[in-house]
Each structure stands twice: as structure tokens, then as C-alpha cells.
Amino acid sequence: MSKHQQASIHIRCDEKLANEFKQAVEQNGYTKSLVIRELMQEYIDNPKKLNLASEQETIKQVMEKEEIEKIEPLKDMTSDDLLKLAIRMAQKHI
Structure with missing residues (x-):
């Protein structure tokens, strides 16, 4: 079996935005990593959607x-x- 290699992405953002994001994902039972991965895949699949x-x-x-x-x-x-x-x-x- 081949293992997928992991990568880390670090971003800088406003502290308020980071806190609001953390609260939102936790309230919905998700992790920040999961939501970011899903958003990344959605962007890859539909890059023009965000305009x-x-x-x-x-x-x-x-x-x-x-x-x-x-x-x-x-x-x-x-x-x-x-x-x-x-x-x-x-x-x-x-």
C-alpha cells in the first residue's frame, strides 16, 4: 500500500476572522482542517465560482x-x- 504524503499550509489572517472561523466549524462539529480541505477541493473543482x-x-x-x-x-x-x-x-x- 502506498501512503499519501501530508503537507501543511500556514496562512495569516485577522485574529477576529480566525476566531470566528474556529467557532463556526466547532459549532457544526467539524475541524478547521476538514473545512479548509473541502474548500480547497471545491475551488479546484470550480475555480471560477469565487470570481x-x-x-x-x-x-x-x-x-x-x-x-x-x-x-x-x-x-x-x-x-x-x-x-x-x-x-x-x-x-x-x-
Whole structure:
């Protein structure tokens, strides 16, 4: 029998979002890992369902919104914008 190799994925997110996610999955009798794995598979099966903007589009929107200088495009991004950008970048490398 061949064993499947395991991999870990670490993400950064707002503490409030992490706590709300933990509470929601526990209230429904699941684990965070199970829900994330299911969401990952759902995204693989239907990548267009989420209709996400590209990293370039996200950075452009943030730059326009907050008038960030092009030299330091990530410096003043909000935590939500950084999280969205990190998720998009991770999805391209999964």
C-alpha cells in the first residue's frame, strides 16, 4: 500500500476572522482542517465560482483607493487586502 504524503499550509489572517472561523466549524462539529480541505477541493473543482481578482488587480485597486506610491505598494495595504492577496498567491502555488 502506498501512503499519501501530508503537507501543511500556514496562512495569516485577522485574529477576529480566525476566531470566528474556529467557532463556526466547532459549532457544526467539524475541524478547521476538514473545512479548509473541502474548500480547497471545491475551488479546484470550480475555480471560477469565487470570481477572484488577480494580484495585479488587487494591488491596483488598493493603490487607487489609498493613493499608495508605486515604490511601496504593499506598505499601507489593509490587513483584509493583504489576506486576499496572500490567498490568491498561495492558490497559484498549491
